[in-house]
Amino acid sequence: MTASKKPLIEMKNIEKHFGSVIALAGVSVDVYPGECHCLLGDNGAGKSTFIKTMSGVHKPTKGEIFFEGKPLNFERPRDAIRAGIATVYQDLAMIPLMSVSRNFFMGNEPERKVGPFSFFDHEKANEVTMSEMKKMGINLRGPDQAVGTLSGGERQTVAIARAVHFGAKVLILDEPTSALGVRQTSNVLATVDKVRKQGIAVVFITHNVRHAMAVGDTFTVLNRGKTLGTAKRGEITPEELQELMAGGQELATLEGSLGGTV
Amino acid sequence: MSDSANVDANVDERVKEMSSFRKSLIRPELGGICGTVAVFVFFALFAFDSGMFNSQGILNWSIVSAQFMIIAVGACLLMIAGEFDLSVGSMIGFAGMMIAIFSVTLGWPVWLSILIAFVMCVAIGALNGIIVVRTGLPSFIVTLASLFILRGFTIYLPQTVERKTIIGGVRDAAEGDWLGAIFGSKIFTGLFQWFGDIGLLATFARGNRAGQPVVDGIPMLIVWALILVVFGHILLTRTKFGNWIFASGGDAQAARYVGVPVNRVKILMFMFTAFCACIFATCQVMEFGSAGADRGLLKEFEAIIAVVIGGALLTGGYGSVIGAALGALIFGVVQQGLFFAGVESSLFRVFLGVILLLAVILNTYIRRMITGEK
Known part of the structure; x- marks a missing residue:
């Protein structure tokens, strides 16, 4: 683990407003090289907006982005790609x-x-x-x-390999496993592991706690545009993560009736 | 998957060995190749003695095919980039009319008239492209509008300046013009004269052309068609820009995410289509010596049909310039062949409809095979 290094990307108090809607209300995340940072959250939590800010699609309304210690201002996705931030989208990779x-x-x-x-x-x-x-x-x-x-998992893998080959320092994966079967998912997770070992920072977006626990080093939970906290591997249990994601409401009762399989 | 390198791992038992026949089927040109062979066999059987395959007959259908090829190359690249241009036919009429008005009515030099016509056409093509890209409207609707706008002007302008819809006299004006010759002259005339002299080609026996070969050279129209086909093919398959054309038509958003300038590619392809239409128009005006307000009618559909017969997908992202050229060849041979065979010419449209339908069905099947849907 190389977590003692300086962060590759620091996102500080990022806010993003769309008209009267506040999609992100001050999110801070640090991403370290060689580390898989899982970004968890339920639908509408602001995961997509956050990574789109990181990859230059959106400009933050407030907040700062530091890349390798220098402040960054992306105008277009192309700028982010040039800086070494590659994004692999679930359906639009290939x-x-x-x-x-x-x-x-x-x-x-x-x-x-x-x-x-x-x-x-x-x-x-x-x-x-x-x-x-x-x-x-x-x-x-x-x-x-x-x-x-190719199968869905193989397509994701090709897209990841492509990003790595072209010198990505940060690889953002937008729900790479959500449409995949069990075996394909494990292939993609194995790929993420390989990439991380090459010293690339991986930002892994998912709403599946199991997939996150399988590869994640750090976990950040977003809810309603805010960070609910960042935890390192071993500091948090899957159950706690699950509860954070759902905002702690009602899921407890649901989980009881479903036998903890959500 | 029979590489000795992969014996150990990951040989998926569910991937069937692909027969080489099936593999060869997955080529966009396949339909065009089969169609071309079928058409030539058919006419060789039924119209061989009609004069279709003597030197004049060959020149006849070659010229018609070359006309289709010129507009098909532009339409093909544009369709692969994911857009249509329905204004090609009107553009042909418009460009020809502009050349005639500039050179005959206004008395400008022909080379200048041609250059201005080209600039206007390419600019209109760019405008088509910019509107499509900026508004996100289907190119079908945007270029349908240009179809009517351009055709309207093509009829209105000559009536206003000359009180007629056909302007003649371009040939006299183009006498000795260097740029006019690039579109209207013939090459290899000396070679063909020599062919005639040694008896390889039939010569006129009487009249003021006695002793000259019946085919006295290759028209520049055919040269332009071949240049465009070669250029289009190399551009599409052998360059970075060609990859961008495929990507823009295959999935514009995915292409944008990896940094392909999709809008620029599409606008450039609209401009190229307009450029091809202008070449067609210039060759036609130089050949006929006149421009008519109804020139180029329905050419946009004929171009699209040639492209589809050539294996391109209407939805973009897949196709081949060689295929489109073969589609144009089929088109020209059948249109002229039916005439040689003495078949009622209206049946040509029946043939068109049938072959278009067959081509689209075949293409859909091929696409399913490529993407593994079925």
């Missing part, structure tokens, strides 16, 4: 009709110069794609295999 290698290099195409013209270097793209996929444990039929033929 384009199914395009091949894996075309998807992998989408927006970052390798080029080969022939005279005054630059061409897409397919050979290099295919080679890199195959080796990166092998590292992540996905065996492709070929680099020209369409992404549409």
Whole structure:
């Protein structure tokens, strides 16, 4: 664990208002390299708004963002990507009709110069794609295999591998496991673990406590636009997390009748 | 999955070995290739003696196919980028009319008239694109509006300045013009004369062209078509920008998230489509020596049909320029072939409708195979 290092990203008292709606009312989170920071919260808690602020989609109404100690002001998502903050969205990671290698290099195409013209270097793209996929444990039929033929978990893995390959220092995963089956989920969680061990900071958004406990080093619970607290692994039990997420209401009684399986 | 490297792990027993036939099916050009072969076999059987496959006949359907190809390349790249342009036909009429008005009515040099027409068309294309991108409206509606606006002006302007809807005299004006020649002349005329002299090509026996070959060169129209097809194909498959075209049409939001300038790609493709329409118009005006207000009618649909026959998906993100070119070839060969075979020409539309339907069904099936839905 490298948690003793300085934080890679410090988000201080972030507020975001949409008109009269206060989506975030002062959220502070520090993310450290090599650490998986789980962001938990029920629907409407402000998780999505918060990560969109981190990835440059939204500008915070108030509050400061420090990246590697320097204050940051993202105008566009592109700025965040350039700074090394990559976001993998649940449904929008890949384009199914395009091949894996075309998807992998989408927006970052390798080029080969022939005279005054630059061409897409397919050979290099295919080679890199195959080796990166092998590292992540996905065996492709070929680099020209369409992404549409991959499973949901594999698509997430390709998107994560892509972000890592292009030098992400912070990887934001927006509910990567919520639409996946058991086996695919464990594949994605294993990928997260691999990425973390490479010293990359992972921000993992989920509303599933089990998935969070499986890979998380730090847990922050959001509720109604506020931080309910940040805890380190071992300082908190799944039950406590669950209760925080639900705001402690009613779930206790529900959980009783469901036998603690929520 | 038979690589020796993966024997140990992760060979998914549920992934069936893909037959090479099925693999070859997953190519956007497949429909176009099959269609082209079928069409040539058909006409070779039923219209071989009609003169369709002698030098004049070949030139005849090559020119028609080349016309379709020019607009199909633009429509193809635009469709892969996820948009349509229904104003192509009106753009052809408009561009031709502008050239005629500038060069004949106003007496400007032809090269200047052509250049201004190009600038106007590309600007209108950009405007189409900007409106689509900014408003988020379907390009179908936006370009439908341009279809009527442009056609209206194309009819109104010549009536206002010349009191007629056809302006002639462009050929005289274009005599000796360098840019006019790039669109209206023929190449390899010396070579074809030599072919005629050595008896490889039939020559005229009588009249004032006696001794000249019946086909005296390759029209620049065909050269333009080939240049555009090669350019479009390389752009789409071999460049970074080509990847962006696929990405913009495949899933614009996903492409934006990884930094692809989707709006710029789409606007540029609208401009390119307009550019292709203007090339078509210029070649046509140089060939006929006149511009008519009804030129280019229905061309937008013919371009889209050629592209769809060529394997592109109407929803964007998938397709091939070579396929679109083959679609255009099928189009031209059938249109002229029916004429050679002595078939009532209205049946051509029946054929169009049928082949369009078949192509769309085939494409849907292919897409399911690629994305593994079925």
